[in-house]
Amino acid sequence: MHTLGDAMLTEQRKQHILEVLRRDGRVVAKPLAMSLALSEDTIRRDLRELAREGLLQRVHGGALPASRAMGNLSVRRSVSTAEKVAIGRAAAAMIRPGQVVFVDGGTTAVQLARALDPRLGATIVTHSPSVAVELIDHAAEVILIGGRLFKHSMVTVGAAALEAIGRIRADAYFMGVTGIHPEIGLTTGDAEEAAIKRAMVAAAAETIVLGSPEKLGAASPFLVVPASEMAVLLTTDAVPLEQLAAYERLGAAVVQVRVAS
Amino acid sequence: MHTLGDAMLTEQRKQHILEVLRRDGRVVAKPLAMSLALSEDTIRRDLRELAREGLLQRVHGGALPASRAMGNLSVRRSVSTAEKVAIGRAAAAMIRPGQVVFVDGGTTAVQLARALDPRLGATIVTHSPSVAVELIDHAAEVILIGGRLFKHSMVTVGAAALEAIGRIRADAYFMGVTGIHPEIGLTTGDAEEAAIKRAMVAAAAETIVLGSPEKLGAASPFLVVPASEMAVLLTTDAVPLEQLAAYERLGAAVVQVRVAS
DNA sequence: CCGATACAGGCATATTCACGCAATAACAAG
DNA sequence: CTTGTTATTGCGTGAATATGCCTGTATCGG
Numbered sequence: 001m002h003t004l005g006d007a008m009l010t011e012q013r014k015q016h017i018l019e020v021l022r023r024d025g026r027v028v029a030k031p032l033a034m035s036l037a038l039s040e041d042t043i044r045r046d047l048r049e050l051a052r053e054g055l056l057q058r059v060h061g062g063a064l065p066a067s068r069a070m071g072n073l074s075v076r077r078s079v080s081t082a083e084k085v086a087i088g089r090a091a092a093a094m095i096r097p098g099q100v101v102f103v104d105g106g107t108t109a110v111q112l113a114r115a116l117d118p119r120l121g122a123t124i125v126t127h128s129p130s131v132a133v134e135l136i137d138h139a140a141e142v143i144l145i146g147g148r149l150f151k152h153s154m155v156t157v158g159a160a161a162l163e164a165i166g167r168i169r170a171d172a173y174f175m176g177v178t179g180i181h182p183e184i185g186l187t188t189g190d191a192e193e194a195a196i197k198r199a200m201v202a203a204a205a206e207t208i209v210l211g212s213p214e215k216l217g218a219a220s221p222f223l224v225v226p227a228s229e230m231a232v233l234l235t236t237d238a239v240p241l242e243q244l245a246a247y248e249r250l251g252a253a254v255v256q257v258r259v260a261s
Numbered sequence: 262m263h264t265l266g267d268a269m270l271t272e273q274r275k276q277h278i279l280e281v282l283r284r285d286g287r288v289v290a291k292p293l294a295m296s297l298a299l300s301e302d303t304i305r306r307d308l309r310e311l312a313r314e315g316l317l318q319r320v321h322g323g324a325l326p327a328s329r330a331m332g333n334l335s336v337r338r339s340v341s342t343a344e345k346v347a348i349g350r351a352a353a354a355m356i357r358p359g360q361v362v363f364v365d366g367g368t369t370a371v372q373l374a375r376a377l378d379p380r381l382g383a384t385i386v387t388h389s390p391s392v393a394v395e396l397i398d399h400a401a402e403v404i405l406i407g408g409r410l411f412k413h414s415m416v417t418v419g420a421a422a423l424e425a426i427g428r429i430r431a432d433a434y435f436m437g438v439t440g441i442h443p444e445i446g447l448t449t450g451d452a453e454e455a456a457i458k459r460a461m462v463a464a465a466a467e468t469i470v471l472g473s474p475e476k477l478g479a480a481s482p483f484l485v486v487p488a489s490e491m492a493v494l495l496t497t498d499a500v501p502l503e504q505l506a507a508y509e510r511l512g513a514a515v516v517q518v519r520v521a522s
Numbered sequence: 523c524c525g526a527t528a529c530a531g532g533c534a535t536a537t538t539c540a541c542g543c544a545a546t547a548a549c550a551a552g
Numbered sequence: 553c554t555t556g557t558t559a560t561t562g563c564g565t566g567a568a569t570a571t572g573c574c575t576g577t578a579t580c581g582g
Contacts, residue, residue: 010570011320012287029528039572044529054346054372060528060579066375129390132410144390144417146407146425151397156405160425164407271560290538300562305539321538321569 008036014046021056021065028062082259083212083236084108089115090257091174091210091234097121099171102200103131105155106176108210110134125168127156127196143168150192157192165199173204179219180211182246185227187220194222206231209252213238227252269297275307282317282326289323343520344473344497349373351518352435352471352495358382360432363461364392366416367437369471371395386429388417388457404429411453418453426460434465440480441472443507446488448481455483467492470513474499488513 008016013036021027029047033040051058056066088111095101097120103109105128113124113134120140126132127145135142147161175197179187186209188194201207201224209230216239230252235244237256244254269277274297282288290308294301312319317327349372356362358381364370366389374385374395381401387393388406396403408422436458440448447470449455462468462485470491477500491513496505498517505515 009287009289009320009322009325011325015325040528041530041573042571045571048530052343052346054349054375127407129393129405132390133394133415135410136412136415142410142412144405144407144410146388146405146417146422149393149396149403149405151403154394154397156407161407164421301538302540302563303561306561309540 010046013038014050017043017046017050017063018055021063026062026064027056030061032062081212083238084210085111085115086236086257086259087210087212087234088112090255091208092116094172094208094232095120095122099123100125100168102126102165102168102170102173102175102204104128104174104176104197104200104210105131105153106210108176108212109174112174112210113138116140125165125170127161127165128154129156130154150190153190153193155193155196157190157196161196162199165196165203168203170200170204171206173200173207174210175200175207175224176210177220177224178215180209180215180227180233180247181217181219182227182250184219184223186224186230188222188224189220191222194224197224201225201229208232208234211235216243271307274299275311278304278307278311278324279316282324287323287325288317291322293323342473344499345369345471346372346376347497347518347520348471348473348495350376351516352469353377355433355469355493356381356383360384361386361429363387363426363429363431363434363436363465365389365435365437365458365461365471366392366414367471369437369473370435373435373471374399377401386426386431388422388426389415390417391415411451414451414454416454416457418451418457422457423460426457426464429464431461431465432467434461434468435471436461436468436485437471438481438485439476441470441476441488441494441508442478442480443488443511445480445484447485447491449483449485450481452483455485458485462486462490469493469495472496477504 017027017032020032029040029043033043047056047058047063050056051063054066056063084107088108091112092115095116100123103112103124103126109128110130113131116135116138118138120138123141123143124135125143125145127147129144132142132144145156145161145164147156148158150157177186177188188197207230209232211233213236216235227247228250230247232253232255233247234255234257236259238259239256248254278288278293281293290301290304294304308317308319308324311317312324315327317324345368349369352373353376356377361384364373364385364387370389371391374392377396377399379399381399384402384404385396386404386406388408390405393403393405406417406422406425408417409419411418438447438449449458468491470493472494474497477496488508489511491508493514493516494508495516495518497520499520500517509515
């Protein structure tokens with residue numbers, strides 16, 4: 001905890017401001033000055049300087065994240081529910097040293113990356129630049145699949161990506177989808193993305209689906225693969241057992257993660 | 262514990278400083294001098310020397326950990342100065358609608374991405390996931406070059422990346438380097454990275470170098486291309502004209518960006 | 523339009539800093 | 553034991569930095 005007993009170094013304070021900004025998605029000058037027991041002038045000066053360095057965007061009354069990219073990230077982070085964090089953590093724990101795994105795009109996959117042991121010696125293959133960025137400080141080798149960037153989902157797609165995936169054989173694929181249904185199968189909202197996911201399923205020994213509760217029983221326009229392709233379904237304990245039985249009958253191992261309240 | 266009875270050897274004291282730094286996440290010069298019964302000058306000298314060895318980061322009032330040991334801010338503290346912001350902005354303004362351009366990795370390139378007009382209809386090709394992430398909300402099409410992620414610079418490298426670059430013809434390449442020297446040429450700190458940069462120079466009609474002042478006259482181990490390959494050198498008004506004349510003689514157009522105070 | 527708030531810039535004060543100098547201590551060689 | 557060399561330290565100085573207060577201006581919300 002940051003006790004207010006001792007004064008902070010100037011640089012330390014600036015880091016603190018950026019931390020608060022990442023956590024809350026914004027900072028407001030006045031309460032920040034109060035909580036640090038400093039004048040608002042000092043805080044404003046900090047904000048001005050940080051803005052000059054491009055680390056945040058100054059607005060009347062405080063500051064917002066420097067770019068929309070970062071903004072989205074923090075917003076999504078706050079949106080990212082406890083379920084996704086828990087599923088990400090459980091998925092990260094499934095990766096063994098030396099393995100080569102595909103990691104999909106999407107918020108849950110980012111949580112996976114964030115939860116990964118920084119010293120784990122594995123190879124992470126991903127077509128999501130966001131996942132790649134999260135893994136900067138990790139020991140794991142990262143292979144980034146190139147291609148045209150599909151902005152909506154923040155992943156690369158297209159022929160180049162397909163081709164690159166085809167050249168890899170992975171131990172597992174951690175897949176994110178928008179719909180999981182016993183009969184309809186695993187579905188997503190974009191045809192190109194579905195093709196990429198299909199290629200990863202084909203290139204991996206087993207497919208592990210990151211299935212936050214709201215995905216179960218839902219369907220999106222584009223089929224990736226039938227639900228029977230799913231080796232493991234990672235979901236939470238909020239889902240009733242009888243709903244999960246259908247997936248087990250299709251051959252999937254269902255893992256229910258306990259969500260910390 | 263640490264009795265103050267006997268004087269510490271200099272090296273011993275430095276170890277102690279690093280220990281305190283690890284424990285508290287910071288050191289403050291004044292109280293440290295008090296507790297060791299030494300003058301602040303001595304402590305400051307120690308801090309300066311430890312900083313020169315890269316073991317900590319000197320800040321006003323004391324020191325903070327050198328690496329991202331505590332703060333997971335990784336790209337953050339890569340000293341993105343006002344110069345880099347200004348150069349990034351100027352570079353962004355050089356991109357015309359419809360153009361296809363390579364954008365390098367590095368902090369200045371991220372600033373370029375951040376400064377880009379969100380509605381600009383251009384194609385940005387990059388091997389930096391950080392740059393890609395910055396461009397999420399831009400209208401521009403983004404092509405991400407895949408490959409093995411080189412963590413230090415946060416860009417992809419390797420055969421796959423080289424090959425992907427070779428299949429593209431771009432109007433311009435905005436290159437970041439660590440050394441710019443009239444005779445030695447444009448240099449960088451990693452051989453693989455140099456190869457990628459060289460491929461981009463070859464695949465682009467013209468090369469525009471993002472040259473923050475501290476890079477000028479410096480040299481790193483690995484040559485990318487001779488300075489004569491440079492079509493435009495983007496730098497700031499802090500650089501004396503006579504130093505820039507050498508680059509103009511080599512055929513480069515030198516653009517000096519005014520840095521907002 | 524107006525009052526309230528937030529803002530940038532200037533100024534004063536208190537630290538903090540780097541550099542040079544001198545005193546001292548540690549040490550090696552003769 | 554003496555002497556020259558080097559490393560370490562403290563002090564003085566002027567410069568740089570950090571902070572708070574003040575003043576006039578800009579921006580926000582009605």
